[in-house]
Amino acid sequence: MKKTLITATTLFAFILLITNCKVGNQQINIPAQPYEKLSQYQFFEGNLADLKPSERVLPYDLNSPLFSDYAHKARFVWMPEGTSASYTNDRVLDFPTGAVLIKNFYYENDETDASKGRRIMETRLLVNRGTEWEAIGYIWNEEQTEAFHEVVGDIKEVNWVNTSGQAQTTNYIIPNKNQCKSCHLNGKQQIPIGPKVRNLNKSFVYADGEMNQLEKWAAVGYLKDYDASQVHPKVATWDQEETGTLHERTMAYLDINCAHCHNPTGSANTSGLHLNATAPLDLNVGVYKATVSAGAGTGGYTYSIVPGNPEESIMVYRMGSSNPGAMMPELGRSLVHTEGVALVSEWIENMEVE
Amino acid sequence: MKRSNFSILLSAVVLLLISACQSEVKGPPVLKADNLVKTFQKRLIEAKAGEEILLPPGTFEFKRSISLIDIPGITIKGAGKGKTILSFKGQVEGAEGMLIKNVDGITLEGFTISDSKGDAIKTQACKNVVFRDLETTWTTGQLPTNGAYGLYPVSCTNVLMEKCEASYAMDAGIYVGQSTNVVVRDNYVHHNVAGLEIENTRNGEVYNNIAKDNTAGMLIFDMPDLPQANGDKIKFYNNVMDGNNGKNFAPKGMIVSTLPPGTGMNLMSHSNIEMHHNTIKNHNTVSVMVNSWFITGNPFKSEEFDPYCTNIHIHDNIIERGADGNTDMSTESGQLISAVSKGKAMDFIIDGIFKPGLPDVNGNASSYCMRNNGDNIRFINLNAHKGQTIEDFFKNMDTNYAKFDCELPDFDTTEHDKWLAAK
Structure with a gap:
């Protein structure tokens, strides 16, 4: 009887440990072949559509973004444990192999009223495979519970109310994998476009307070060779x-x-x-x-x-x-x-x- | 009994094997017509190097451009031009019908691309490219809203284009841009603004092509401020330019929008061209023009760019000009030509702006030679280096064709010939 109890307790403790382990220390692994579902990467915790980043998944923003049919973008970066990007002057940061840029495209249902919610259209991953970056696309379902891997993209009608209160509608085009390449190709190599020092050099409101993005990246170990005492290039924000x-x-x-x-x-x-x-x-x-x-x-x-x-x-x-x-x-x-x-x-x- | 059972089994196995073999021999399966629009693009994204992708006959409506990037050695083959038709009438996205980029080894064969919103087929930064038995067209006639180019290799090396047909492009039916080692042969181009255009291209052989009913038949151009700064060494022979008197429907702002209808052949700012044994007939404005970039009046910045036509050798062509009194009045350049030619169809017009310091064998300040292109040649040298207004032309022009009666040595085509021999 006693023995059974001990076994049961141990088992319980063990289960607790495992669960704890899972909750407190999510393991993000980037497989060689894309996952079928976005949730499998565990970039986000809780309800997927809330896009609440897991530990070590860092949100970021750009001074001047690319226009994409008035879609908003929620961007995140993740790098494997113990790795970091190197500071570069003019071009895109030198990211470590395995680094992932995560970009979610969404529409506010009503730009004048955030309480009306949003619709996430797609999530694009750029994965640094070492020799080059790979673009992997996920398309969100209508229920906003999951996004599924798709190489050929899609066309989806989207409706929203713009900042002036006017109803808008368009056929939102989700690019195919080749179109991703087409824009990201530089010479013979596919590379990211946005994350250059001059675009990242801005303040961002993190969950634990506001901070310059470059400083934050350096603080969490995502950016090396960054000299905080220097003035760093910064592009203007086109509409400010x-x-x-x-x-x-x-x-x-x-x-x-x-x-x-x-x-x-x-x-x-x-x-x-x-x-x-x-x-x-x-x-x-x-x-x-x-x-x-x-x-x-x-x-x-x-x-x-x-x-x-x-x-x-x-x-x-x-x-x-x-x-x-x-x-x-x-x-x-x-x-x-x-x-x-x-x-x-x-x-x-x-x-x-x- | 047992034995006969065994025999049956054996023959069954043999039969099975044979049919398996036969399906091997048949090659890769043809893509199914159902849902081709989606499966075709998917195949092009997920293709393995060296694969052959076969398209079924039929007409297929695409809303988005089709693209292939990076994967080498792919063949895309349809049931034949006019049989496999990829229509882009309802296209909502993409600046071309089909885009092939950054690929070593691509063969496109046996299909039609119609009504793309931009260019029909563009191959960019590719090596070892074959265009064969393709058609590009716009089915709604000569509209300025048609796509610019039909068949459009750009920044490619080793290009073979043969037995294709290109029509109704609002710029050029065939446009070979900034490429190296190019063979263009046995193609038919009609009802475009420019039938066939070779631009900033090095080592080209263009022969047995027919251009009919375009605004201008065939062009060899260099444009300034491009990565491949200059073209070089084009052999141009056995081509037929016939009755290219079509209206110019290119939107203003494009270089070809300045071409006067009734132009057979136009050479501009390109060097080392040997043009021989072509037939240029029934052109109402001018059979052959040879000009420098300066005649366009457009500025350029590149110091590498050579704005002159140098080493131009035009010999043994048959020129039969069109009827007099029909020279073009619809374009500014046509009006200028009509004025200086007094409404007569001309055989040759040159701007007379020559590269300084290159006297020809006769000691003339040009590097053009023109010989055996028929008798009673109607020729105008505008001497435009002295001025480019109509008054300047009247004052300065001459008709001294005999001055260019000379021969030029063949240029060295070893590199190009080596590649060609391997084909």
């Missing part, structure tokens, strides 16, 4: 005037929205148009640049940018088009980013070149 001049904010916008292809080693290098943040304001940025193969994208105009004349600048025309054969960016949107077009138009309007 106090963060930079009109030119700086526009270049920040073009950098994140265009330069992943429009750079000397990107997919659009065949066009000769380079839009990285530090590019000098000349022909390669489009000033009086005739097109090479813009096709319908010219809109009947001759130059990418005609200083002082946004209405006759191809750049503005292509940003303002939603025809797949003419619009820019080519992928990732079906709506026009009105506020982005306004910014670039104002920049061209006020542009003075010799």
Whole structure:
């Protein structure tokens, strides 16, 4: 009898231990083949749709994000125990093998009323496989209980109320795996786009208080070779005037929205148009640049940018088009980013070149 | 009895084996027509290197572009052009119908791509590319909203394009851009703005192609400020350009929108071209134009870019110009040409802006030679280096064709020939 009791107690304790173990110390493992379900990675704890990060899964944000049909993005980074990214000046941080960037795309049902909830459309993982990064896509179900692995993407109708209280609707396009590659390809390699020092250098409100993201990454061991005593590059936030001049904010916008292809080693290098943040304001940025193969994208105009004349600048025309054969960016949107077009138009309007 | 049972079993096994073998011989199964739109893209994402992907006959409607990236040695083969039709009439996403990128070894064969919103088939940064028996077209006629290019290899090495048909592109039916080692042969291009265009391309052989009813038949161009700064060494022969007098329906802003209808052949800012034994007939404005980049009036920045046509050797072509009085008046360049030609169809017009310091064998300040292209050649040299207004042209132009009567040595094509011999 006693023996049975002891056994039972031990067993109970053991079970408790196991359970505890599971709760307190979630093991994230990234398999060589993608999991079928997003929940299997255990990036999030509790109700999946709450996107409450597990231990060592760190949320982050960018100074100027890529426009994606007005979808919001909840971004997270995770790195294997004992590894960290290395500080880099101009390009994307040098992430360790096994690092994962987790990006959730969602719509607020009503931008003016957060209590109406949100709809998560998809979650994209970028996994550093060592030789290159792999893009893995998950599509959320209608019930918002799970997201499932899918390589060919999908098109889903989405409805929401925008910040001005107007009802909006669009066919939200979830990219296929090749389209992920298409944007993330640099030279012959697939790499992340956002997490550069200049984009991450901003304050973020964490669960345990506000902190500069670079400092936080360094504090949790996710960033090495970071010298807190130095001033670090920082791009402007395109829609916040106090963060930079009109030119700086526009270049920040073009950098994140265009330069992943429009750079000397990107997919659009065949066009000769380079839009990285530090590019000098000349022909390669489009000033009086005739097109090479813009096709319908010219809109009947001759130059990418005609200083002082946004209405006759191809750049503005292509940003303002939603025809797949003419619009820019080519992928990732079906709506026009009105506020982005306004910014670039104002920049061209006020542009003075010799 | 037992024995006969055994025999039956044996024959069954043999039969089974044979049928197994036969299905082996048949090659990879053709993708099923049901749900092809989804399964095709999935196959292209999950393909193993070296795989052959076969498409069934039929018409299939795609909403999104199809793409293949990184996976080498893939063959995509349909039941034949006009038999397997991938239609993009309802396309909502993607700047091309089919995009092949960053691949070593790709064969595209036996299908039609129609009505894509942008380019029909683009292969970018690929090596060892074959286009064969393909068709690209837009079914709603000559509209400025059609896609720019039909067959569009760009930044590729080793490209063979043969037996294809490309029509109704609002820029070029066939456009080979910034590529190296290129053979384009036995293709038919019609009802495009530019039929066939070779741009910033090195080591090319273009022959046995037919261009009909385009705005301009065939073009060899260099454009400034591109990663492959200049084209070089194009052999262009046995092609037929016939009656390219179609309206120019390219949107303004594109270089080809300045092409006057009624143009047979147009060379611009490209070097080392040997053009011979072609037939250029029934063009109402001008059979052959040779110009520098300066004639466009567009600026450029690259110091590497060579804006001149140099070493242009045009010989033994048959030129039969179109009827007089029909020169183009719909474009600015057409109006200029009509003025200087007084409404007569011309055989040659050159801008006369030559690369400095390159006298030809006759000591003339050019590096063009033109010989045996028929008698009574109508020729205009605009001498545009002295000015580019219509008044300048009237003042400065001359008709001295005989000045270019010379021969140029063959250029070295060893590298290209080696690749070609391996094909």
